[in-house]
Amino acid sequence: MKNKQKQIQLRDVQDVIDVIGGRWRGAILASLCDKEKRFNELKRDLGIITPRTLTKELKYLEMNKLVSREVDTSGAVTISYSLTEHGKSLEPLIGQIVAWGQKHRKVVLG
Amino acid sequence: MKNKQKQIQLRDVQDVIDVIGGRWRGAILASLCDKEKRFNELKRDLGIITPRTLTKELKYLEMNKLVSREVDTSGAVTISYSLTEHGKSLEPLIGQIVAWGQKHRKVVLG
DNA sequence: ATTAGTAGTATCCTAAAAAATAGTGGTATT
DNA sequence: AATACCACTATTTTTTAGGATACTACTAAT
Numbered sequence: 001m002k003n004k005q006k007q008i009q010l011r012d013v014q015d016v017i018d019v020i021g022g023r024w025r026g027a028i029l030a031s032l033c034d035k036e037k038r039f040n041e042l043k044r045d046l047g048i049i050t051p052r053t054l055t056k057e058l059k060y061l062e063m064n065k066l067v068s069r070e071v072d073t074s075g076a077v078t079i080s081y082s083l084t085e086h087g088k089s090l091e092p093l094i095g096q097i098v099a100w101g102q103k104h105r106k107v108v109l110g
Numbered sequence: 111m112k113n114k115q116k117q118i119q120l121r122d123v124q125d126v127i128d129v130i131g132g133r134w135r136g137a138i139l140a141s142l143c144d145k146e147k148r149f150n151e152l153k154r155d156l157g158i159i160t161p162r163t164l165t166k167e168l169k170y171l172e173m174n175k176l177v178s179r180e181v182d183t184s185g186a187v188t189i190s191y192s193l194t195e196h197g198k199s200l201e202p203l204i205g206q207i208v209a210w211g212q213k214h215r216k217v218v219l220g
Numbered sequence: 221a222t223t224a225g226t227a228g229t230a231t232c233c234t235a236a237a238a239a240a241t242a243g244t245g246g247t248a249t250t
Numbered sequence: 251a252a253t254a255c256c257a258c259t260a261t262t263t264t265t266t267a268g269g270a271t272a273c274t275a276c277t278a279a280t
Contacts (some may be wrong), residue, residue, distance in 0.1 A: 010156075012211030013136040013204065019214065021131040023238075026123040034116060039257050046120070051258060053238060065217060076247040079257065086217050093210050094123065100203050101122030104129065107175055107196045133268075149227050161228060163268055186277045189227065 019064060020090070024049055024057050029087065030094050032067065036082035066090065129174060130200070134159055134167050136207070139193070142177065143201050146192035176200065 020026040024046065031037060031045045043054055058081060061067035066087035072078045083090070130136040134156065141147065141155045153164055168191060171177035176197035182188045193200075 009208050010137045010140055012208045012215075013130075013140045014133070015214065016207045016211040017127075017131050017133075017136045021127055023124070023127075026127045027120045030120055030123045031116070040255080043257095045116070048239090050239060050241095052240095052260085055258065056238090076256075086214070089213065090210065093206050096203050096206060097126045098119045098122045100200065101126040103199065104125060104174075104196070105122070150225080153227095158269090160269060160271095162230085162270095165228065166268090186226070 019066070020094075022057070024053060025061065026094070026097070028054075028057055028061065029066065029083070029090060030098070032081060032083050032087070033091050033094055036080045038078055038080050042081065061087075129171075129176065130204075130207075132167070134163060135171065136204070138164075138167055138171065139176065139197065139200060140204055140208075142191060142193050142197070143204060146190045148188055148190050152191065171197075 020029060027046055028042065031042060037045065039051075039054070039058075042058075043049060043051065046054070058067060058069070062069055065084055067081055068084050070080050070082070072080065130139060137156055138152065141152060147155065149161075149164070149168075152168075153159060153161065156164070168177060168179070172179055175194055177191055178194050178197075180190050180192070182190070
């Protein structure tokens with residue numbers, strides 16, 4: 001019983017790692033917590049990501065209902081990416097991740 | 111200024127993903143939240159991990175001061191792995207990850 | 221003495237992730 | 251008209267993670 005419960009938790013952890021893990025997903029989501037962004041804006045934010053990878057990751061996040069893509073055709077076509085409601089529900093978690101990350105750096109480096 | 115702050119946060123997110131990400135790290139840490147475990151005990155817990163990978167991941171976690179390895183030579187040599195204090199500070203984060211993971215499954219699957 | 225368990229190592233291999241690089245078709249700016 | 255920015259796509263190459271498999275050295279139990 002207790003063991004079964006444990007299994008379920010491990011699955012949950014792995015699911016979440018799948019969603020925010022990898023080299024870029026967490027950072028993309030964190031960047032979008034700030035505000036909605038356009039493709040090249042995200043690209044600059046993230047530093048060294050290639051457009052191919054960014055495209056791929058954004059598609060994955062869209063499919064997982066965390067990010068939505070909106071096209072504005074009023075002037076020159078611009079496209080903005082933002083967190084969905086579900087994506088926004090990640091914000092507190094990302095906040096805690098950032099906080100723990102800062103602590104972690106101190107422990108490991110200092 | 112504001113931009114600089116943002117960069118730091120993205121770096122933090124990436125650091126944490128590095129620590130708990132990958133296929134096994136999060137699961138290993140989650141398993142050790144339960145109680146200290148021995149090598150083969152962890153191996154059974156995790157299911158299909160190879161000993162090579164488990165060794166490698168445990169070494170990484172040791173280097174990052176999250177897990178400590180203790181040798182008991184009183185009888186047959188046994189070795190136990192447990193969370194360090196720093197590792198234990200991850201527990202609330204893992205708890206939130208599990209909670210969000212459960213919510214996420216509902217959103218994505220129905 | 222044999223078997224089984226503990227705690228790993230050593231080698232090789234494959235699949236997937238991501239980088240490098242180049243190019244596309246559009247708009248806006250000067 | 252030329253340049254530059256936007257939002258990508260295509261192709262090739264490199265890197266990395268992790269699996270498969272086999273083996274080691276030790277101890278404890280039967």
